[in-house]
Amino acid sequence: xxxxxxxxxxxxxxxxxxxxxxxxxxxxxxxxxxxxxxxxxxxxxxxxxxxxxxxxxxxxxxxxxxxxxxxxxxxxxxxxxxxxxxxxxxxxxxxxxxxxxxxxxxxxxxxxxxxxxxxxxxxxxxxxxxxxxxxxxxxxxxxxxxxxxxxxxxxx
Numbered sequence: 001x002x003x004x005x006x007x008x009x010x011x012x013x014x015x016x017x018x019x020x021x022x023x024x025x026x027x028x029x030x031x032x033x034x035x036x037x038x039x040x041x042x043x044x045x046x047x048x049x050x051x052x053x054x055x056x057x058x059x060x061x062x063x064x065x066x067x068x069x070x071x072x073x074x075x076x077x078x079x080x081x082x083x084x085x086x087x088x089x090x091x092x093x094x095x096x097x098x099x100x101x102x103x104x105x106x107x108x109x110x111x112x113x114x115x116x117x118x119x120x121x122x123x124x125x126x127x128x129x130x131x132x133x134x135x136x137x138x139x140x141x142x143x144x145x146x147x148x149x150x151x152x153x154x155x156x
Contacts, residue, residue: 032048032147033046033047033050034062034066035050036141036142037050037051042125042127045061046062046064047061047076048062049127051133057078057104058100059074062146063070069096070096071097071098071122072119075117076098077090077114077118078107079113080104080112081111083106087105090102106133109131109132111128111129112128112144113126114128115127130144
Protein backbone atom coordinates (compact mmCIF):
# COMPACT_ATOMS: atom_id res chain seq x y z
CA UNK A 1 0.00 0.00 0.00
CA UNK A 2 2.80 2.38 0.92
CA UNK A 3 4.55 1.69 -2.42
CA UNK A 4 1.28 2.31 -4.34
CA UNK A 5 0.72 5.60 -2.50
CA UNK A 6 4.31 6.73 -3.18
CA UNK A 7 3.99 5.80 -6.88
CA UNK A 8 0.65 7.62 -7.15
CA UNK A 9 2.03 10.76 -5.48
CA UNK A 10 5.11 10.70 -7.71
CA UNK A 11 2.93 10.31 -10.82
CA UNK A 12 0.71 13.22 -9.74
CA UNK A 13 3.75 15.41 -9.01
CA UNK A 14 5.24 14.68 -12.43
CA UNK A 15 1.92 15.35 -14.17
CA UNK A 16 1.52 18.65 -12.29
CA UNK A 17 5.06 19.81 -13.07
CA UNK A 18 4.65 18.90 -16.76
CA UNK A 19 1.40 20.86 -16.91
CA UNK A 20 2.98 23.85 -15.15
CA UNK A 21 5.99 23.76 -17.46
CA UNK A 22 3.73 23.53 -20.51
CA UNK A 23 1.68 26.50 -19.29
CA UNK A 24 4.84 28.49 -18.60
CA UNK A 25 6.19 27.88 -22.12
CA UNK A 26 2.95 28.98 -23.74
CA UNK A 27 2.70 32.15 -21.66
CA UNK A 28 6.03 33.39 -23.06
CA UNK A 29 5.51 32.15 -26.60
CA UNK A 30 6.05 34.83 -29.22
CA UNK A 31 2.83 36.04 -30.82
CA UNK A 32 2.28 37.91 -34.03
CA UNK A 33 -0.45 40.47 -34.55
CA UNK A 34 -3.60 39.72 -36.56
CA UNK A 35 -1.95 40.95 -39.78
CA UNK A 36 1.20 38.88 -39.18
CA UNK A 37 3.33 41.73 -37.85
CA UNK A 38 5.51 42.05 -34.76
CA UNK A 39 3.40 42.39 -31.62
CA UNK A 40 4.68 44.88 -29.02
CA UNK A 41 2.97 44.04 -25.73
CA UNK A 42 4.68 46.49 -23.35
CA UNK A 43 1.88 49.00 -23.99
CA UNK A 44 -1.92 48.94 -23.74
CA UNK A 45 -3.44 48.61 -26.21
CA UNK A 46 -0.68 46.48 -27.75
CA UNK A 47 0.95 47.63 -30.98
CA UNK A 48 1.34 45.60 -34.16
CA UNK A 49 4.27 46.68 -36.36
CA UNK A 50 3.73 45.43 -39.93
CA UNK A 51 5.58 46.11 -43.20
CA UNK A 52 3.13 46.01 -46.13
CA UNK A 53 3.81 45.08 -49.79
CA UNK A 54 4.73 48.71 -50.57
CA UNK A 55 7.38 48.48 -47.79
CA UNK A 56 5.52 51.05 -45.70
CA UNK A 57 5.06 50.46 -41.99
CA UNK A 58 1.52 49.96 -40.71
CA UNK A 59 0.79 50.37 -37.00
CA UNK A 60 -2.34 48.80 -35.54
CA UNK A 61 -3.50 48.92 -31.93
CA UNK A 62 -4.57 45.53 -30.61
CA UNK A 63 -6.61 44.68 -27.51
CA UNK A 64 -6.11 41.59 -25.32
CA UNK A 65 -8.55 39.63 -27.52
CA UNK A 66 -6.31 40.31 -30.57
CA UNK A 67 -8.91 42.65 -32.07
CA UNK A 68 -7.89 45.87 -33.80
CA UNK A 69 -8.96 49.03 -31.97
CA UNK A 70 -9.04 52.51 -33.48
CA UNK A 71 -6.00 54.72 -32.87
CA UNK A 72 -6.46 57.27 -30.13
CA UNK A 73 -4.03 59.99 -29.07
CA UNK A 74 -0.98 57.69 -29.27
CA UNK A 75 2.18 59.11 -30.81
CA UNK A 76 4.42 56.68 -32.70
CA UNK A 77 7.92 57.36 -33.99
CA UNK A 78 10.05 54.87 -35.90
CA UNK A 79 13.73 55.30 -36.71
CA UNK A 80 15.48 52.63 -38.75
CA UNK A 81 18.29 51.85 -41.14
CA UNK A 82 21.87 52.98 -41.29
CA UNK A 83 22.82 54.56 -37.97
CA UNK A 84 24.94 57.23 -39.66
CA UNK A 85 21.97 58.31 -41.82
CA UNK A 86 18.81 56.88 -40.20
CA UNK A 87 15.35 57.03 -41.77
CA UNK A 88 12.68 58.59 -39.57
CA UNK A 89 9.08 57.67 -40.31
CA UNK A 90 6.03 59.82 -39.64
CA UNK A 91 2.53 58.36 -39.57
CA UNK A 92 -0.93 59.37 -40.75
CA UNK A 93 -4.22 57.77 -39.78
CA UNK A 94 -5.76 55.50 -42.42
CA UNK A 95 -8.96 53.91 -41.12
CA UNK A 96 -8.11 51.62 -38.20
CA UNK A 97 -4.33 51.94 -38.63
CA UNK A 98 -1.45 54.37 -38.95
CA UNK A 99 0.65 54.27 -42.15
CA UNK A 100 4.18 55.60 -42.58
CA UNK A 101 4.92 58.50 -44.90
CA UNK A 102 7.93 56.72 -46.44
CA UNK A 103 8.91 53.18 -47.34
CA UNK A 104 11.43 51.20 -45.34
CA UNK A 105 14.95 51.81 -46.75
CA UNK A 106 16.64 49.18 -48.90
CA UNK A 107 18.49 46.45 -47.12
CA UNK A 108 17.72 43.79 -44.60
CA UNK A 109 18.22 43.29 -40.89
CA UNK A 110 17.83 47.02 -40.33
CA UNK A 111 18.26 48.29 -36.76
CA UNK A 112 14.82 49.60 -35.77
CA UNK A 113 13.64 51.70 -32.85
CA UNK A 114 9.91 52.12 -32.21
CA UNK A 115 8.84 54.69 -29.64
CA UNK A 116 5.24 54.67 -28.43
CA UNK A 117 3.72 57.45 -26.36
CA UNK A 118 0.24 57.21 -24.87
CA UNK A 119 -0.23 60.86 -25.87
CA UNK A 120 1.89 63.85 -26.87
CA UNK A 121 4.36 64.64 -24.09
CA UNK A 122 3.97 61.30 -22.29
CA UNK A 123 6.96 59.10 -21.48
CA UNK A 124 7.88 56.81 -24.40
CA UNK A 125 7.98 53.03 -24.35
CA UNK A 126 10.86 51.97 -26.60
CA UNK A 127 11.11 48.70 -28.55
CA UNK A 128 14.35 47.87 -30.39
CA UNK A 129 14.78 45.06 -32.91
CA UNK A 130 16.35 44.24 -36.25
CA UNK A 131 13.88 44.44 -39.12
CA UNK A 132 14.62 41.24 -41.01
CA UNK A 133 12.27 41.06 -44.01
CA UNK A 134 13.17 37.48 -45.01
CA UNK A 135 10.42 34.86 -44.88
CA UNK A 136 10.71 32.61 -41.84
CA UNK A 137 11.43 29.04 -42.99
CA UNK A 138 9.17 27.59 -40.30
CA UNK A 139 6.19 29.89 -39.63
CA UNK A 140 4.17 32.00 -42.08
CA UNK A 141 5.55 35.37 -40.92
CA UNK A 142 8.55 37.45 -41.88
CA UNK A 143 11.59 36.95 -39.62
CA UNK A 144 10.98 40.23 -37.72
CA UNK A 145 7.61 38.85 -36.59
CA UNK A 146 8.61 35.18 -36.32
CA UNK A 147 6.60 33.19 -33.76
CA UNK A 148 8.55 29.94 -33.79
CA UNK A 149 11.72 29.20 -31.88
CA UNK A 150 14.04 28.13 -34.69
CA UNK A 151 17.61 29.14 -33.97
CA UNK A 152 17.05 29.19 -30.19
CA UNK A 153 19.33 26.18 -29.74
CA UNK A 154 22.11 28.12 -31.51
CA UNK A 155 21.75 31.07 -29.08
CA UNK A 156 22.31 28.87 -26.00
